[in-house]
Amino acid sequence: SNPVISWSSIDYFGRWKGLHYYARRFYAPCLISCDDTHRKKPVLNISNERMTAFEGVVKWTLRNNKAEILQSGEKSVNVPALTAQNVLTIDLSDDLKNxxxxxxxxxxxxxxxxxxxxxxxxxxxxxxxxxTFLEPKITYGISESEDKFALTFCAENYAKSVCLSLKTADCVFSDNWFDIHGKEPVTIMIDKASLSRKMTAQELSGELEIMHN
Known part of the structure; x- marks a missing residue:
């Protein structure tokens, strides 16, 4: 029988494209991850695959579903080259009581x-x-330079795994499957050269589709 394009394969293709963005993050030479085996005491880990030490700052924020900041902290850390280290244990026992x-x-x-x-x-x-996701109510603005469009997104509440696509065209977004922490803006770039056809900012706005978790 002839292969057919079904909704599941389109969904699969969409997810497959999404894996490119996740993989780029996951295989970053310097990666932060969270071990939440003990939910009330999550551990932040830095994996440094570079040939040089990572000297920088770890930042963390506990938020509610409106993306409001409940608690936050930061710590200066030094992780040697080619090393993975647990760098911080966060005590959330007072915040995860109920x-x-x-x-x-x-x-x-x-x-x-x-x-x-x-x-x-x-x-x-x-x-x-x-x-308990609240309706994020995402808004955005578009600006452009000679060779790029900049899409700046905000939301009223926490928006998880925001996925951008174009209805009838293709392009490469600088990031995708990203989170929006309420009113804190997230800017995504589109290289005009990556668009499958030339379009104005207004046409791009008409083409843009925004999905979220």
Whole structure:
């Protein structure tokens, strides 16, 4: 029988494209990750695959589902070349007391070196389907330079795994499957050369589709 394009394969293709963005983050030479085996005491780990030491700052923020900051902290760290280290244990026992707390709170974290974010992530304390997501109400603006479009997104609440696509065209987004922490803007670039056809900012806006978890 002839192969057919079904909705599942389109969904598969969409997910497959998404893996490129996740893989790029996951295989970053300097990576932060979170071990939440003990939910109330998550451990942040830095894996430094570079030939030089990582000297920088670990930042973390506990937020609610409106993306409001409940607690935050940072720590200067030094991780030698080709080493992985647990660098910080966060005590959230006061913040995850009630049964509803893990469904309404999440942890965001990043590592910075010379003012630049090298790696970042978020951890939910329950499975996504058990988390109490509020309608994010995402808004965005478009600006352009000679060779790029810049899309700047904000939301009213926490938006997880935001996925961008174009209805009838193709392009390469500088990032995708990203989180929006409420009103804190996230800017995604599109190289005009990557567009499958030339378009104005207004046409791009008409083409843009935004999905989220």
């Amino acid at each position: 049964r509803t707390d893990p469904r309404e709170k999440y942890l965001e974290y990043s590592i910075m070196e010379n003012g630049k974010v090298l790696s970042f992530g978020t951890t939910l304390f329950v499975r996504p389907k058990e988390f």
